Amino acid sequence: MQALQAGSTKAMKYITAIIKPFTFNEVRNALADAGISGMTVGEVSGFGRQKGQTEVYRGAEYTTNMLPKLKLEIAVADALEDKVVEIIAKAANNQEIGDGKIFVFDLADAIRIRTGERGDLAL
Template sequence: MKFVTAIIKPFKFTEVKEALAEAGILGLTVTEVSGYGRQKGQSEVYRGAEYTSSMLPKLKLEMAVPDAIEAKVLEVVRQAANNQEIGDGKIFVFELSDAVRIRTGERGELAL
């Protein structure tokens, strides 16, 4: 099993969520986060004064997936979140050693 974490722009969330649902991924955890990468933040004007924010709003999507569909999930997220701009995001993949469904006690891929 794999644990996939994707950091995306907030306005791309609906597209990514719908694309994942079409691909058969129904379980998803979403967290509002902020951070920066190569774009180093952004300049904004507030009440006539310009200020620079080094932290940009992003969404962190997390999902546990079977090994067999890892590549499909990565491609679906990459295509749906792609805006051809700096700051479109990143996808990280981690090995997931186990999962347990609390209600039934099922383990491994059965718990997904």
């Protein structure tokens, strides 16, 4: 087994964004255009101030509290935090309730499994 390789000790950020599904392509393209590659995307459901929506299923109207969203997870070097947040906020903004949220966390470490690289080298 290969020894783990130490990476840079620079701080890293873990950015989680909850966005409307139809804004995903614009967000992804804007990030790619800025040279940001690599993200994890998952389908999630949630609610906030938007409070849910009315649906019609087999002719019956019902209200659901949970709305479909996409959750983006992106790990970046500390220096890219502001740029990534700005890109996501601009591309996902439709000036509507429920456009989403962005959360930024400090990331203690990252390890590339294949090579053992650590820190921002693993990103």
